[in-house]
Amino acid sequence: MIRDPKDLKRYTASERANHWVVGISFILLGLSGLAFFHPAFFPLTQLFGGPVWTRILHPYLGVIMALAFVVMFFRFKHLNKMTPADKEWLSKVDQMVDGDDHNMPEQGKYNGGQKVMFWALAISMLLMTLSGIVIWRAWFDLPVDIVRLGAVVHAAAGAVMIGLIMVHVYAAIWVKGTIRAMWYGTVTRAWAKQHHRGWYRQVTGK
Amino acid sequence: MALQSLDIKQRSATTTPSTQVRQTVEIAKLIDVSACIGCKACQVACSEWNDIRDEVGNCHGVYDNPMDLSAKSWTVMRYTEVEQNNKLEWLIRKDGCMHCADPGCLKACPAPGAIIQYANGIVDFHQENCIGCGYCVTGCPFNVPRISKEDSKAYKCSLCSDRVAVNQAPACVKSCPTGAIQFGSKEDMKDYAAKRVADLKERGYDQAGLYDPQGVGGTHVMYVLHHADKPDLYAGLPANPSISPLVSLWKGFAKPLATLALAGVALGSLFHYVTKGPNEVSKEIEDEIEREDALANKEEAK
Numbered sequence A: 001m002i003r004d005p006k007d008l009k010r011y012t013a014s015e016r017a018n019h020w021v022v023g024i025s026f027i028l029l030g031l032s033g034l035a036f037f038h039p040a041f042f043p044l045t046q047l048f049g050g051p052v053w054t055r056i057l058h059p060y061l062g063v064i065m066a067l068a069f070v071v072m073f074f075r076f077k078h079l080n081k082m083t084p085a086d087k088e089w090l091s092k093v094d095q096m097v098d099g100d101d102h103n104m105p106e107q108g109k110y111n112g113g114q115k116v117m118f119w120a121l122a123i124s125m126l127l128m129t130l131s132g133i134v135i136w137r138a139w140f141d142l143p144v145d146i147v148r149l150g151a152v153v154h155a156a157a158g159a160v161m162i163g164l165i166m167v168h169v170y171a172a173i174w175v176k177g178t179i180r181a182m183w184y185g186t187v188t189r190a191w192a193k194q195h196h197r198g199w200y201r202q203v204t205g206k
Numbered sequence B: 001m002a003l004q005s006l007d008i009k010q011r012s013a014t015t016t017p018s019t020q021v022r023q024t025v026e027i028a029k030l031i032d033v034s035a036c037i038g039c040k041a042c043q044v045a046c047s048e049w050n051d052i053r054d055e056v057g058n059c060h061g062v063y064d065n066p067m068d069l070s071a072k073s074w075t076v077m078r079y080t081e082v083e084q085n086n087k088l089e090w091l092i093r094k095d096g097c098m099h100c101a102d103p104g105c106l107k108a109c110p111a112p113g114a115i116i117q118y119a120n121g122i123v124d125f126h127q128e129n130c131i132g133c134g135y136c137v138t139g140c141p142f143n144v145p146r147i148s149k150e151d152s153k154a155y156k157c158s159l160c161s162d163r164v165a166v167n168q169a170p171a172c173v174k175s176c177p178t179g180a181i182q183f184g185s186k187e188d189m190k191d192y193a194a195k196r197v198a199d200l201k202e203r204g205y206d207q208a209g210l211y212d213p214q215g216v217g218g219t220h221v222m223y224v225l226h227h228a229d230k231p232d233l234y235a236g237l238p239a240n241p242s243i244s245p246l247v248s249l250w251k252g253f254a255k256p257l258a259t260l261a262l263a264g265v266a267l268g269s270l271f272h273y274v275t276k277g278p279n280e281v282s283k284e285i286e287d288e289i290e291r292e293d294a295l296a297n298k299e300e301a302k
C-alpha cells in the first residue's frame, strides 16, 4: 500500500508506534489528571470506571508514558539541536502564524518552533514524572513539604503541558499533509520542499 | 464517618454554596492538658464507640501506644518529658483532628463530598466518596488523616458527629475520669477555659493559656496548656498552624485561571484556523515537483 513511491519516509514504523504510545497515554493522563485538577472536570472520572479507578490508574499510565517518552527522547534528541537558522525562524514566527511563510528561513527536519516544543515537552515531562512520583501516596510516603511542592509542580507543569500539546496537535492539523507522517510515516515531496527544504534537499540530494 | 442529619456548611470539591440558611451553634471540645492523667480511657472509648480495633502493637518502651494515629486509631495520647523551671514535667496531650474552622484537608480534597464541614464546626470524612488520593494528608497542618491499607480510604476523628447529631457528647468526653475533656458550645468552652487558665496562673503557670489557633480560623478542638507560649513542647503541637502557602497556591485561584487559559488555547486554535485558513502546500511547489518528474520520466524514456 505505497501511495506514491516517491513520497519521502519521515518516520519508521517503530518511531510511529513509540509516538502513539506516548500520545495515547498522554491523552488518558490529561483527562484523568484534570479530573483531580478542578471540580469542574471531576465528571471525567466516569471515563475511567469511576473516581477510585481514575485515582488508581493515572499514575500507572504515567509510568508507561514516562518509559515510552524516554525512548522517544533519545531517538529524536540529536535532531533537535538549535541552530542559528532556527533562531531566525523563531524571530519571524509571527509571520508564520499569520499564514505567510515566504520570509521564513530554510529549515531542516524540524523547524525552530518544533525544537522549542521538543525541549519544552522534555522538561515538562521530567517535572511531571518526578512530581508525580512524589505525590503517589499508594507507593510513597515522603515528607509533607516535599509532597506539597510536588503537588504544585505537578498541577502547574500539567497545565502547561496540556497547553503545549494542544499547540502541537493544532500545528499538525493546520499544516496540511502533516498528520499522515504519524499514520503511515511518509510525506509528499512537495510538503517537504515547502516546510522543511533543508531536509528535502538532504534526503533527495537536490 | 456516618450518615446523619447535621447541616452542611462546606463540602470538598464543590464550587457552589452548601446550606447557609440556618444558623447552628458552634460546638467545641476542650482538652485540659493540665488535668489529664494519661489513662487512655478516651482512646479506648473512641475505639469502642466507633467499633474499630487497631492491631495490638508492641511496647516501644514508652507510654505512647499505639505510637501514632492510624486509620484505626483516631486519637492517641502523646507523652513528653520536659524540664521547665528546673522541674521535670510530664506533658500528656490527646492528639487527633482539631476540626479546623478553615480545614486544609477539605481545601485539598479533589473528591466532591468526601470531606464535609458541618455548620456546628465538625469536619467529617465521608468514606463512600473518598478516592484514596491522600491529598487531605498533604493539606492538613496537623498531620492527622491516615489512609487505610485495607481499603485506601482516609480516616480520622469524626468528633463523634453521629453522637453530636443526637445531642450526645463525644465518646471520649464521656469516658474521661478527671473531666479533662469537656464538650459544649464553643463560647461555653472558651469561658470554661478562661477559668482553668486563671486557676493555672494562680498556681504559678504564668504562661498558661488557650490553644485555639487563629491561623486556621480557630479550631473546634481546643487545648488548655500550662505553657501556651510553647505549644511545641507538647509533642510538637505547632505554634502558628495555618494552611501551607504551597497548598493555597495549589488549590487557589491559579487553577480556574489555568482552565481559562487552556480554553483560550483551544478556542484560539479554532479561530486561527477559521480566520487564517489551513497552511497548505502551495500549488507552485507541487507544479515544480511535477515538472521535475516529467523531465525525469522523459530522460528515462530516452
Ligand code: HEM
Residues within 6 Å of the ligand: A026, A029, A030, A032, A033, A034, A036, A037, A054, A055, A056, A057, A058, A059, A060, A061, A062, A063, A065, A066, A128, A129, A130, A131, A132, A133, A135, A136, A137, A151, A154, A155, A158, A159, A161, A162, B110, B133
Ligand atoms: C509521568 C508520570 C506521572 C505520574 C507518576 C503521575 C502521578 C500522579 C498522581 C499520583 C496524582 C494524584 C492523583 C492520583 O493519586 O492518581 C496525579 C495527579 C495529576 N496528574 Fe499526574 N502523573 C504523571 C503524569 C501526568 C501527566 C503527563 C499529566 C498530563 C497532563 C498529568 C496530569 C495530572 C493532573 C492535572 C493531576 C491533578 C493535579 C492536582 O490535583 O492538582 N500527570 N498524577
Ligand code: SF4
Residues within 6 Å of the ligand: B096, B097, B098, B099, B100, B103, B104, B105, B106, B123, B139, B140, B141, B142, B143, B144, B145, B156
Ligand atoms: S486537623 Fe487536619 S484533618 Fe482535622 S480538620 Fe484540620 S486540616 Fe482537617
Ligand code: SF4
Residues within 6 Å of the ligand: B012, B108, B109, B110, B111, B114, B115, B125, B129, B130, B131, B132, B133, B134, B135, B136, B137, B145, B153, B154
Ligand atoms: S484521600 Fe479521600 S478524603 Fe483524602 S483528599 Fe483524597 S478523596 Fe479526599
